[in-house]
Amino acid sequence: MKHRYYLVACAAVLGGIVSFSVAQDNRQAKMAELKAKLAPALSLSIEELQLALSIKVHERFDGASIIADDDESTFLGKISNEVASDSIFNDVGRYGSVVSSTSIWNQVGRFGGEVARHSPFNRVSSSPPLIVKDGKVIGRLTVNKVIRGAVDPNWLKTYYK
Structure with missing residues (x-):
C-alpha cells in the first residue's frame, strides 16, 4: 500500500x-x-521608443469619450489635451476639476475616489467608466487589473499632462 x-x-x-x-x-x-x-x-533608443509609445497612445485614445457605466450613461468628459474644455485632464474644467461632481478626479464624488461604485479608482469595481471612440467601446478606465480592456487613468494621464 x-x-x-x-x-x-x-x-x-x-x-x-x-x-x-x-x-x-x-x-x-x-x-x-x-x-x-x-x-x-x-x-531604437529608449527616447525613440517612448515617443513611439506616446504616438500610439494618442492615436488610440485622442477624442475618446468617458461614459459612466451607470443607468444614465453619464458623460464624464473626453480624453484630450489639458486645455480642451471637455477634457478629463483639464484641471479647471467641468470634467477634470477635483471639485466637479462629474469629474473622475473628485475623491468624494459619485465618479471618483476609491469607493464610488463607478469610479475608475475603485480597485474592485465591476462597472468602471467605458472608453468610447467612434461609437465603439475600446476599453474601460480603471485601476482594476482584472477588467478586460483596463486602462489605468493615472498611466493615461502621463501622456496628456
Missing part, C-alpha cells in the same frame, strides 16, 4: 515537472516570436 501512494505521489510530481517544462518551452517560444516581431523597434 505504501508503494502505491509513493508511486502516485511520484507520478503527480513528474506530471507537474512535465507541465512546468512544457509551459517554460511555450513561454520561450512566445518570447522568441515576440523578439523577432519587435526586432526593428529594438534598434
